[in-house]
Amino acid sequence: MSRGTRLFMSLIYWGFVVYVFVPLILMVMMGFKDSKFIGFPITSWTLDWYTRVFADAEVLNAFVYSMVIAIASTAFSLAVGTWIATLLVGRSFFGRGIIFGLTILPALIPGIISAIAFRIYAQLWGVAPGMGAIIWAHAVHNVPFVMLVVSARLATLPPSYHDAARDLGADPVVAFFRVTLPYLKPALIGAGIFCMLLSFDDFVRSFFLGGYKPTLPVLIFAKLRSGMSPEINAISSVVLVLTAVLGVWAERSMRRMSKGN
Amino acid sequence: MxxxxxxxxxxxxxxxxxxxxxxxxxxxxxxxxxxxxxxxxxxxxTLLGSPRRQFAILVTLPVIWLLTQHLGPMLQMLYVSLVDSYPTAPGHERHFTLDNYARFFREAIFVMPFLRTLVFAAVLTFVTLIITYPVAYFLARHVRRDNQLVFLLLLLIPFWVGEIVRTFAIMILLGNNGAVNLALKWLGFIDRPVPFMYTGFSISVGIIYLTALYMLLPLYSALEKLPKSYTEAAADLGAGAWTRFRKVTLPLTLEGIASGCTLVFLISTGYYATPVLLGGPSTTVFAETIAGFFHVAGDQWPTGAAFACLMFVTALALTAVFNRFMTQLQHRGRK
Structure with a gap:
C-alpha cells in the first residue's frame, strides 16, 4: 500500500471521527453558555444550567423513571435471550432456522412500526399505556441483542466443562447454574448494559406506549418542541457522559470475552 | 456402585x-x-428424565415467547389493518374491510410521504455506504490489530447516545445561529445564515449521523476477515490499487455491504423523532403520517395499521430484491 493512499485513508478516518464528535462537543459546550439563547458565539460561561438541572424535580423524576424501565426490561430480555441462546447453540433440530429468524425479527422492524404494533397489542391485552407497556415493549425489542451476544459466548464453551459437571453428579439444571452461567458472565454483563442503554435512550416506543409520565428522552423531546434552552444541553450532556461510560464498559466486557478470558 | x-x-x-x-x-x-x-x-x-423431555422443556418457552411476543404484535397489527374499527366501541360490530388500504391510493397526500421515505432511505443508505467504507477499510487494513479495538471504540462512543440527544446535537450544528453558519460567516462566505434546518438536507445529516454505525460494523467485520495475502497476491501479479479494490476487495466484501445496507435501509425508514425535529412541512416522512393516526381518536387506528403494514412490506420487499441482486453479483464474481 503506497504512503499516499495510507495518508488519504487516515485522513478519511479522522475526518469521520471529527464528524461524529463535533456535534456532541458543541452540544456540551452550549450547556455552559451564560445566556438563555442557544446559538454561537458563546461569549460568557456559567454552570447555572447544570445546577438547575440537578434541582429540577421533573428531570430527576424522568431520569429515575427511565432507569427503572431500563433495569426491569433488561432483566426480562436477559432471561429470555439467554434461554433462546441455550436452545439454539450446539443443537440442530427441525425449525431451528425459523426460531432464529423469529428471534431476530424485532431488531429488523423499523422503529415507528414496532412502536405502533405494540400500542395495538397492548390494547388487545388490556395493558394501559404507561410503565408496564414500555417495559414490555423494550424487553421484547432487546431480546435479539442478548441472544446474539450470549450465543457468541456460549459457542466457545468447551463441552467438556458440562460433561465434567455431569460426571460429578450435577443434573442439567445445576450444571447450567454452576458451570454455564458463570462462564456466560462477561456476555451477560455486556449484553445487559447494552440493553439498558437501548432502553434508556429509546424514544419511539416510550413515546407511543407512555402515559402522562415522560421518560427522559420523551421529556427532552417535549422541551425541544416547546423551545430550546441551554438547560436541554445540560440534561443531554449528563446523559451523554453516563451513556458513553457505560457503553465503553460494556464494549470492553464483551471484547475481553472474545479474547477468551 | x-x-x-x-x-x-x-x-x-x-x-x-x-x-x-x-x-x-x-x-x-x-x-x-x-x-x-x-x-x-x-x-x-420427572421433568428432565430423558434427553427428549429436556429438549421439550427447553423449547417450550422460546416457542411461546416468539409466537406471542415477536410475531403476535405484527399479526395483530395486520388484523387491525383489515377491520373497520379498532378499538371497537361497545355495542358496535366489527367488520372486515380493505378500505384502509384503499385510502392510501385514494388520497394523494399519503403517496408523497411514502415515496419520499423510500427514496430518502435508499439515497441515505448509499451515501452512508460511500462514507463508511473507507473508514472501515482503514480500520481493518491499516490500523495495527492491537490498536483496532481502541480506534473502533472511539467511533462507538457517540453511537451509544440515543436518537434524541444526537438529533439535538445536529440542531445546534445546523441552526441559523449554529456552528456551521457561524464558521461560514467568519470565513466570509456568507452574510446571512444559510437555512439548513427544516429541509431534506438537515434530515439527511441527522439520519446518517444515527445510522452510520450499522453500516460501519458489518463492513468492518467483512474487511477484517479478508486475508491480506489476497490483495498482496493480486499486487504481485501486477494489479494496480484500483484493480485490486475492484477485482478482489469489493467482490469479497459484498456480503458485508449487503447486510449493512439492509440494516440501514430498514432502520432509517422507521425514524420518527428525527424528521419531526429536523424537518419541515415539505419534508413529511411516512413515519409522521402513520403516527398521525395514533395521536387522534382510536377510530383511526386501522388506517394507521394498514399504512404501517404497507410500509413494512414494501421495505422488506425492496431489501429482499436488493439482497437477491447482491447474491447474484457474488456468484457472478466467483465464476
Missing part, C-alpha cells in the same frame, strides 16, 4: 470443595442442599 457415586449429593461440584479445605464432613452448599431435597429430585427426575 459407580452409578451411586455419581449421584451422591453434596460432593464435588455441589459442595464447593474446590474452593479450599473445609471443616471435616464437608458443609453442604445451597446447591448441595437443593439437589438433596426429595421434592427437587422428584421434580427434576
Amino acid at each position: 459407580p452409578g451411586k457415586a455419581e449421584t451422591r449429593p453434596g460432593s464435588g461440584i455441589l459442595s464447593d470443595e474446590q474452593d479450599g479445605p473445609r471443616t471435616a464432613g464437608s458443609r453442604r452448599t445451597f446447591w448441595g442442599a437443593l439437589v438433596a431435597a426429595p421434592l427437587y429430585q422428584q421434580v427434576v427426575g
Whole structure:
C-alpha cells in the first residue's frame, strides 16, 4: 500500500471521527453558555444550567423513571435471550432456522412500526399505556441483542466443562447454574448494559406506549418542541457522559470475552 | 456402585470443595442442599428424565415467547389493518374491510410521504455506504490489530447516545445561529445564515449521523476477515490499487455491504423523532403520517395499521430484491 493512499485513508478516518464528535462537543459546550439563547458565539460561561438541572424535580423524576424501565426490561430480555441462546447453540433440530429468524425479527422492524404494533397489542391485552407497556415493549425489542451476544459466548464453551459437571453428579439444571452461567458472565454483563442503554435512550416506543409520565428522552423531546434552552444541553450532556461510560464498559466486557478470558 | 457415586449429593461440584479445605464432613452448599431435597429430585427426575423431555422443556418457552411476543404484535397489527374499527366501541360490530388500504391510493397526500421515505432511505443508505467504507477499510487494513479495538471504540462512543440527544446535537450544528453558519460567516462566505434546518438536507445529516454505525460494523467485520495475502497476491501479479479494490476487495466484501445496507435501509425508514425535529412541512416522512393516526381518536387506528403494514412490506420487499441482486453479483464474481 503506497504512503499516499495510507495518508488519504487516515485522513478519511479522522475526518469521520471529527464528524461524529463535533456535534456532541458543541452540544456540551452550549450547556455552559451564560445566556438563555442557544446559538454561537458563546461569549460568557456559567454552570447555572447544570445546577438547575440537578434541582429540577421533573428531570430527576424522568431520569429515575427511565432507569427503572431500563433495569426491569433488561432483566426480562436477559432471561429470555439467554434461554433462546441455550436452545439454539450446539443443537440442530427441525425449525431451528425459523426460531432464529423469529428471534431476530424485532431488531429488523423499523422503529415507528414496532412502536405502533405494540400500542395495538397492548390494547388487545388490556395493558394501559404507561410503565408496564414500555417495559414490555423494550424487553421484547432487546431480546435479539442478548441472544446474539450470549450465543457468541456460549459457542466457545468447551463441552467438556458440562460433561465434567455431569460426571460429578450435577443434573442439567445445576450444571447450567454452576458451570454455564458463570462462564456466560462477561456476555451477560455486556449484553445487559447494552440493553439498558437501548432502553434508556429509546424514544419511539416510550413515546407511543407512555402515559402522562415522560421518560427522559420523551421529556427532552417535549422541551425541544416547546423551545430550546441551554438547560436541554445540560440534561443531554449528563446523559451523554453516563451513556458513553457505560457503553465503553460494556464494549470492553464483551471484547475481553472474545479474547477468551 | 459407580452409578451411586455419581449421584451422591453434596460432593464435588455441589459442595464447593474446590474452593479450599473445609471443616471435616464437608458443609453442604445451597446447591448441595437443593439437589438433596426429595421434592427437587422428584421434580427434576420427572421433568428432565430423558434427553427428549429436556429438549421439550427447553423449547417450550422460546416457542411461546416468539409466537406471542415477536410475531403476535405484527399479526395483530395486520388484523387491525383489515377491520373497520379498532378499538371497537361497545355495542358496535366489527367488520372486515380493505378500505384502509384503499385510502392510501385514494388520497394523494399519503403517496408523497411514502415515496419520499423510500427514496430518502435508499439515497441515505448509499451515501452512508460511500462514507463508511473507507473508514472501515482503514480500520481493518491499516490500523495495527492491537490498536483496532481502541480506534473502533472511539467511533462507538457517540453511537451509544440515543436518537434524541444526537438529533439535538445536529440542531445546534445546523441552526441559523449554529456552528456551521457561524464558521461560514467568519470565513466570509456568507452574510446571512444559510437555512439548513427544516429541509431534506438537515434530515439527511441527522439520519446518517444515527445510522452510520450499522453500516460501519458489518463492513468492518467483512474487511477484517479478508486475508491480506489476497490483495498482496493480486499486487504481485501486477494489479494496480484500483484493480485490486475492484477485482478482489469489493467482490469479497459484498456480503458485508449487503447486510449493512439492509440494516440501514430498514432502520432509517422507521425514524420518527428525527424528521419531526429536523424537518419541515415539505419534508413529511411516512413515519409522521402513520403516527398521525395514533395521536387522534382510536377510530383511526386501522388506517394507521394498514399504512404501517404497507410500509413494512414494501421495505422488506425492496431489501429482499436488493439482497437477491447482491447474491447474484457474488456468484457472478466467483465464476
